[in-house]
Amino acid sequence: MKIAVLPGDGIGPEIIAQALRVLEVLRKEGMPFEFTEAPLGGQAYDQYGHPYPEFTQKICRDADAVLLGAVGGPQYDNLDRPLRPERGLLGIRKDLGLFANLRPAVLFPELANASTLKPEVVTGLDIMIVRELTGDIYFGQPRGMRVNEDGEREGFNTMVYKESEVRRIAHVAFDIALKRRKNGQKGKLCSVDKANVLETTEFWKEIVIDVAKEYPEVELTHMYVDNAAMQLIRNPKQFNVMVTGNIFGDILSDEASMLTGSIGMLASASLNETKKGLYEPSHGSAPDIAGKNLANPIATILSTAMMLRYTFDNEAAAVRIENAVKKVLAADYRTGDIFEEGMKKVSCSEMGDQIVAAM
Ligand code: IPM
Ligand code: MG
Numbered sequence: 001m002k003i004a005v006l007p008g009d010g011i012g013p014e015i016i017a018q019a020l021r022v023l024e025v026l027r028k029e030g031m032p033f034e035f036t037e038a039p040l041g042g043q044a045y046d047q048y049g050h051p052y053p054e055f056t057q058k059i060c061r062d063a064d065a066v067l068l069g070a071v072g073g074p075q076y077d078n079l080d081r082p083l084r085p086e087r088g089l090l091g092i093r094k095d096l097g098l099f100a101n102l103r104p105a106v107l108f109p110e111l112a113n114a115s116t117l118k119p120e121v122v123t124g125l126d127i128m129i130v131r132e133l134t135g136d137i138y139f140g141q142p143r144g145m146r147v148n149e150d151g152e153r154e155g156f157n158t159m160v161y162k163e164s165e166v167r168r169i170a171h172v173a174f175d176i177a178l179k180r181r182k183n184g185q186k187g188k189l190c191s192v193d194k195a196n197v198l199e200t201t202e203f204w205k206e207i208v209i210d211v212a213k214e215y216p217e218v219e220l221t222h223m224y225v226d227n228a229a230m231q232l233i234r235n236p237k238q239f240n241v242m243v244t245g246n247i248f249g250d251i252l253s254d255e256a257s258m259l260t261g262s263i264g265m266l267a268s269a270s271l272n273e274t275k276k277g278l279y280e281p282s283h284g285s286a287p288d289i290a291g292k293n294l295a296n297p298i299a300t301i302l303s304t305a306m307m308l309r310y311t312f313d314n315e316a317a318a319v320r321i322e323n324a325v326k327k328v329l330a331a332d333y334r335t336g337d338i339f340e341e342g343m344k345k346v347s348c349s350e351m352g353d354q355i356v357a358a359m
Contacts, residue, residue, distance in 0.1 A: 001033050001312060004063035006040040006056065009076075009085060010285025011295035011348075012069025018297035018352030019067060019304050022324075025359045026308075026317055036063065040092065041071025041085030041285075051088025052095070060092060065311040066278040067304065070285035085285075093133050098270035098278050099165070100172040101131040101249065102306070105236075105256035105266065110329040114261025114338050121236065122259050128180065128241045129256055130173040131249025133270055135165045136200075138246045159200045161245065166204050168273070170211040173243035177218045180240060187218035188240035192228045192248055204245060225252070232256055257282055264296030264337045267303040269310050277311045279303040293347040296335040298325055301355055324358035 005020065007013040020035065027033045038044075038056040045051050051071070060066050071085040081087065092098075107115065107125040115122045140158030148154050170191075177187035191208045193201035205222055212220045223231065225248045231238060232252065236259050244252060257263045266282040281299030289295055302325060309318035333354050334343040346354065 002063045003035050004060045004066045005035050005037045006068045008040050008069040008071040009042040009073045010287045010290040014295050014348050015297040015300040016069040019300040021352050021356050022301050041088045042073050042076045051085050052091035065307050068280035072285045073287045097272040099134045100271045101133040102269045103129040103253040107260045111261045127239045129253045130243040132169040132245050136246035161200050166207040170208045174215040174218050177241040189218050190221045190242045192223050192225050192244035194225050262338045266299050267306050269306040275311050279307045294336050295348045296337050297348050324355050327358040328354040
């Protein structure tokens with residue numbers, strides 16, 4: 001079980017340290033984890049002059065799973081675009097073929113008050129957003145900035161999806177919807193598009209409808225992305241699994257994360273065709289609190305649970321980590337981002353202490 005560990009920038013190293021402590025509990029009990037650390041993002045630029053250097057590529061290609069903290073920071077904002085930390089993240093996604101991004105938005109009952117929405121709108125919320133991660137306008141060619149025929153400067157990108165790309169992400173989403181069926185009911189999948197305007201997503205919809213023929217046990221619906229953004233706020237519990245392209249998924253997953261009150265709680269997995277995965281918190285590098293031991297390590301710790309579930313097929317170990325987190329929340333321990341009056345405020349490492357103890 002080879003795990004590449006990429007702490008990255010900002011709060012990355014602090015939250016990764018706590019996640020590793022949790023995995024260390026399992027390693028001591030006999031799980032054969034082998035950890036190898038490598039830099040990504042700004043950290044990698046500082047050491048190797050590139051956000052996803054060869055050194056890191058080798059370690060990640062050789063690993064079964066990658067555990068990532070976060071990348072990015074204001075000191076890198078003025079670098080040439082190909083050298084910016086975000087390009088390291090896009091680079092590793094493309095390099096490892098991590099086309100399926102799973103972003104759960106789950107509300108922990110203890111945190112129902114942390115949401116800006118009314119508790120009755122979000123209590124029991126449990127959505128899985130399946131975002132395509134290696135195609136779309138993020139990677140489409142041509143792209144760039146130029147001077148057009150009229151002599152005016154312009155920026156341009158290309159939105160494009162190949163049939164094979166839509167088919168494979170649709171299969172991932174339908175399979176997840178099948179697994180999430182409850183007591184004899186059909187699975188529920190909502191495909192999000194902008195088929196009324198964009199051919200790329202009209203095509204997306206057509207392919208998803210075709211794949212649906214193989215999944216009679218899943219009820220497929222379709223929604224335009226603007227309406228989906230609205231429905232997520234109006235009545236989020238109507239959704240179970242959502243599937244969408246790269247750019248819509250980027251936006252909707254941030255929106256969905258806020259329904260749960262804190263982005264500091266949300267894990268994510270990015271998988272390729274062989275179950276290899278990159279696991280990272282859904283939040284960013286939070287440069288403003290970096291190095292202060294204030295960050296919430298829970299999203300990263302929950303990402304290790306996803307790693308055990310999706311790459312190492314160990315549901316029991318995944319649930320054990322998730323239960324440890326629930327226990328600590330039930331015991332009223334909170335980092336600053338999820339703190340409420342009357343709770344016990346803890347630092348990043350103290351939250352780690354509590355979760356390790358609850359294991
Ligand atoms: C995300 C982030 C990235 C994305 C950025 C940092 C490149 O927003 O993982 O959602 O746009 O995919
Ligand atoms: Mg994003």
